Amino acid sequence: MNTFYAVLVSGLTVGALYAIASIGLSLVWGALGVLNMAHGAMLTLGGYVAYGVITGLGLPVPLGIFASVAFGALAGGLIYVLIVRNVLRQAKADFEANVMIATVGAAIALENGILLVFGGQPLRQPVTVSGSFELGPLIVPWQNFIIMVAAVLAMAVIASLLNYTRMGRAIRATAQNRDAARLMGVAADRVYLIVLMLSGAVAGICGLLLSAMVQLSPSLGNDPMLKAFIMCVVAGLGSLPGAVLVSFGLALLEAWVQYQFGARWGFPLLLCAVVVVLIWRPSGLLGKTEVRRM
């Protein structure tokens, strides 16, 4: 029975990380209809900013946490100013493809910038909590618990923003139909800026949590970016609740497969899930089918 709980805790922790990484990606996809390929690098940035502020500058931990969120949002804003806004201005350009390619470039530049500033050596994230607590038969490391709580909080904040604020309504309206939203007076450009900054802030906190669980390295965000993409595809691109549900579901399944059949089968399982879902439900488990008329 203890084994069951150990696998459960492992699955929930990884699920929380997958979920928080997927939210940012899904948010941008939902609102802009594009894949932000720099999401992983923004996540890495969040981890390194906290490290730089706390270890490098010797400032207090809360300031490091705030800085990782602020710099993530700033990076999102820069992506809007430097890439999205310029691509939007070009009437004949293929918006989705151009933004995707440009953000690949931004990701490479950001990753190499981090490499130049901090070096390639793995570093220890100072925001870590050691020890564990017992909850009945469960032994939960504090670090895992904090990651799960932070992920749930981040999800709640994003959901509240989207559902109960004017800004959230504007985002949802733009996501449904950009042109119609514009005609109704929604400043779509500003919505894009806000969405990218929000996504960047979430990436920043995700990078901080992830690096506290593993360690800092310039390629920190690559794996979560890939996993988040898998979650978003399985859930249905742009579906926020779907991304969260699928993240936890697949992470638990992955943990169980790793335990039952061997750790090496975890990732192939995720890839199989994508293939099966794309065949069975091309728009994802919770995605809406897009109808295009000729």
Place this chain on the structure above:
Amino acid sequence: MKRRQLLTGLGAGGLGAAALSALNAGAAHAQTGDPIPIGAALPMSGPSAGDGIEFKNGLDLAAAEINAAGGILGRPVEIHIEDTREMGADLVGQAMQRLIDRYNTPAIVNGYNLGANMVELDVAADNDVIVLHNNTQIAHQERVKSDPERYYGGFQTDPAEYWYGPGCLNFLNELVDAGQWKPANRKIAIVASAVEYSIVIGNAIRDKAAEFGWEVSVYETVPFPTNQWGPVLAKLREDPPAAILVTHFLAQDLAQFMTQFLTQPTPSLIYMQYGPSLPVFREIGGEAINGVIYSTVIGGLPDAFAAKYREDYRANFGDTASWLTGSQTYDALWMYATAAAVAGGPGEPFNGEQARKVAGVLKGMVHRGMSGSFRFDPEGLVAYSYPTETKDPSLGLPHQFLQHQDYRTDPKLIGPQLYADSQFMLPPWLS
């Protein structure tokens, strides 16, 4: 001192700065003073960056010392580095070829590169350059033996990974025989990662386990790299073995293993290999790494012979720099410089005649470096391992067993007996 005299004396001992200075002083020809470009294809970013940085440090230190001794026959050496990032045959092969094409390097001194499939040997053969690397793979000797004429210039300056297997089992039995450790049972668990190097070691342990009186209860292969150990640990906790032998080697992942293991430790000895020699293992793992045993078939020794090297290394690269790791390329460059000087010069790419002369000297020489004694198996061109492969410590690199007894200080060398400077201590979770 004449070159011939030195060549005759090679079998009796290593050549160092004094010998190189003597060769330089006696060289009657050619001293143009032009730098000799030496290449290094190192993982400066990606998962093995921690090692790559130390490899660069080792090269820089050796180059400075060689140049202070007059270079190679009066010509200073100049290090050029290409990043192999995530490694693999494509990246390593391209990086090496760029070094040759851009800088005309007659030799390339790498640390290790993973998944390169011994492409190093083909690049060296195609361009008639010398390559020295620490891939620690049995595949090196197999490739060289398959075509010795073609692969004459490829040297692996450490023993094959295979020797980790019997070496580790032998060490466990020595602990038991000496009464230093009383295992709860005769079970061992092997945790390998999905790279050839790690799997070969895991298989060597598995295949030899019964011979040494051990039963393999779990053999788990994890992805490379990996940092979520939950499901693996759950399996290990179900049937706790006497020893958990982790053959995955990335320092940061191993530190995570310890952090996650200690939330619910089992009464098992933890043995790892290589990764814990890096400072990042201590930095990330902190107190959780106390008690971990690890081994390496190559690494700087904490002996008197290497004292100045250790001092200089830390003075140049900081107190947390790993002289254990940097010694690999440090020794390799010294070996090459000495061999090139004895052979009459390094030559240049596509000068097969001169490259063969350098290779010939390397093949016959014995070099006492910071990691111990280097001597190459003349057929496979791989350094010998002491004590499992050769019983003569003057002709093989010691397979070192170390233990982290206090994460704030250097690990302690607890084996082999001839080199050990400390005693094994029961890990905190067992005592």
